[in-house]
Amino acid sequence: MAQTCEHLGAAHDVDPSGDGCVECLRDGGRWVHLRICMSCGHVGCCNDSPGRHATAHWHDNADHPLIRSFEPGENWWWCYQDELAFEVEGAPPAPSHH
Template sequence: MSESEPCQHLTALTSLKTAPEHACPECVALGDTWVHLRVCQQCGHVGCCDSSKNKHATKHFRATQHPVVSSAEPGERWLWCYVDEEMAEY
């Protein structure tokens, strides 16, 4: 995607979903830990990042094709589009 054409998945967002709690439910169920959390901006699924053992956020994208996640980490204000591999700060 060229710089003159912004990612439509990112520009289509009108509001942001946040994590209801600071935990990856799938990791909790497995008894595992995580590094960072991501929030699916289509359905609100909370999953762990790719630096985590289980990579639940990316697995969620592959299973659902929901394109955009945000960081659930305090002080981080960015979005990532898996489809276009594009990041945006807000």
């Protein structure tokens, strides 16, 4: 059984905030890959993107440590607080943009 983290219980069945990074869409920025906050559905860009808005979202919301990839076909989770990557057996497929 793969290791998960204790924050998994706080993950919700979230609705994505949109098809792109919230802050980049607002500011006209560009992103490389997208991540989704599993506490509130905030879609933000990855650390390869200039804005790093997924990480910024966690800095602004310390109680939102869990994200999933928002990329099609990617099922991994990441916990910022534990710096732990994992997959959840039996979890529904990650929400993703098209």
